[in-house]
Amino acid sequence: MPLRDLAEYFNQRISEEQGLTEPPLLVRAGQVESRIGGLRLATEFHPIRRANEPSKILGHDATLRAFPPETSQSLAVKVFHQPEAGDIVNLDRLCRTIHMLNYLPVSHENGYLFLHVHPRHVLGVKSDHGAYFEEVIFRCGLVPRRVVISVAVSPLYDRQFVRLQQGLRNYQNRGYSTAIKFDDQANEAFLEGYCIEFLYRITPDFVRLDSGFFSKLRHSEEDGEHRDSLLSVIHRLDTELLVEGIKDESDAQLADRLRPAYVKGDYYERSQQSPFNYSIFNIRELLLGHIILQGTCTQDGLIERPLLLPFVKKKCCT
Numbered sequence: 001m002p003l004r005d006l007a008e009y010f011n012q013r014i015s016e017e018q019g020l021t022e023p024p025l026l027v028r029a030g031q032v033e034s035r036i037g038g039l040r041l042a043t044e045f046h047p048i049r050r051a052n053e054p055s056k057i058l059g060h061d062a063t064l065r066a067f068p069p070e071t072s073q074s075l076a077v078k079v080f081h082q083p084e085a086g087d088i089v090n091l092d093r094l095c096r097t098i099h100m101l102n103y104l105p106v107s108h109e110n111g112y113l114f115l116h117v118h119p120r121h122v123l124g125v126k127s128d129h130g131a132y133f134e135e136v137i138f139r140c141g142l143v144p145r146r147v148v149i150s151v152a153v154s155p156l157y158d159r160q161f162v163r164l165q166q167g168l169r170n171y172q173n174r175g176y177s178t179a180i181k182f183d184d185q186a187n188e189a190f191l192e193g194y195c196i197e198f199l200y201r202i203t204p205d206f207v208r209l210d211s212g213f214f215s216k217l218r219h220s221e222e223d224g225e226h227r228d229s230l231l232s233v234i235h236r237l238d239t240e241l242l243v244e245g246i247k248d249e250s251d252a253q254l255a256d257r258l259r260p261a262y263v264k265g266d267y268y269e270r271s272q273q274s275p276f277n278y279s280i281f282n283i284r285e286l287l288l289g290h291i292i293l294q295g296t297c298t299q300d301g302l303i304e305r306p307l308l309l310p311f312v313k314k315k316c317c318t
Contacts, residue, residue, distance in 0.1 A: 003101065003264075005132045006140065007032055010097055018090055025098070032101040035092060039066040041095065043102040048114065048242065051255065052258035054271070056092040058262055059112030059148070061244075062099035067212040090091075092121035096133060100140055100147075105144055114148040114179065119157050122167035129170035148206060153198060155190050165202050179206035179242070182212050196233050207234050211254055211265070231258060 001009075004027050011023035024034050034041040043058040096115050103113050124128065130144065137144055149171045157164060168178050180202070182195050199207070214227055234241050244253045246265030257264055 003027060003030070003032070003104065005102055009139065010101075010136070014094065014155070024094060032098050034098055034249050036091070039068060041066050043099045047266055047269070048112070048262050048264050049268050054263065054268045058102065059114060060106070061114040061264060062103065062116070068246070076257070077250045087141045088118060088120045089124045089306060093119050093132060100136055100142075104140060106219060107140070110146065112146055112148050112177065116150050116152075119151055119153075119164060121164055122151060123157070123160055123297050124212075125167065127170065128172040129167045130176055145177060148177040148179050150179040150181060150208065152181045152183070153195070155194075158190070158194055161194060161198060163253055165198065168202050168204065177206070178202070179208050180204050180223040181208035184210045191227065191230055195230055199233055199237060199239070203237050204239055206240050206242050206262075208244060211243055211247075211251040212245060214254060214258060231287060235259065
């Protein structure tokens with residue numbers, strides 16, 4: 001189904017469910033967006049690469065971007081605190097629907113789509129987690145296994161871990177892949193008291209840790225003892241470690257020491273950068289004509305300020 005038709009279908013469905021007077025989704029330059037409280041919501045994708053072969057991409061991590069009018073500064077952290085945001089469950093579903101629709105141009109590559117689900121959403125849904133979004137996935141021609149439900153775990157929700165675990169288990173029972181990310185600022189007590197037990201109880205497909213999570217390992221092995229224990233558990237369980245936030249060579253060297261299965265960060269995008277500087281789409285996509293790159297051609301044939309328009313075949317630089 002064409003992108004605009006899918007957007008129209010979900011506009012009608014969401015409007016009827018939530019009693020909206022204006023359609024929540026709009027298609028702009030081939031991308032699906034929404035607006036809440038004066039902010040324009042959009043998607044930014046970041047490749048997740050194999051650690052031992054960074055040129056190989058496992059999938060993409062969908063990040064929410066929120067822009068005030070006439071500015072390029074993202075205020076995504078404020079979205080869930082907007083007075084207009086209303087029900088956290090509906091807002092979270094809207095954001096994931098935007099990401100899903102924007103992922104369609106590369107969905108045929110059978111990669112994984114990592115979607116962040118707010119812990120308050122998991123806690124706000126009584127049961128049958130994933131049932132609503134399952135229809136979104138099937139309508140887009142995808143399957144739940146290729147969708148990774150990613151939930152952050154922090155001391156803020158330490159008294160509700162049982163409910164978070166049950167919610168993640170519900171997603172797993174419906175065939176979704178799952179990932180958890182532990183708080184980057186977690187102290188040793190949180191690591192020892194909650195994180196390791198959480199892993200044993202739920203065993204997600206992926207554990208996501210930021211490179212900053214292991215910064216102490218650079219200075220003192222003793223300070224990193226608890227983090228080493230967490231790493232040992234991760235490597236013993238049937239789960240894959242994803243280290244993200246890798247910005248430079250120092251971070252990359254640290255990641256090598258941690259033996260992750262997958263990595264993510266600007267460091268790899270610079271080293272793997274294509275001439276078109278758009279990491280989500282590869283050269284094969286351009287040659288097949290699934291993506292239009294419009295802009296000003298430079299003398300060496302590259303395109304400045306490209307505009308991506310999916311699903312339309314057209315020759316570049318005409």
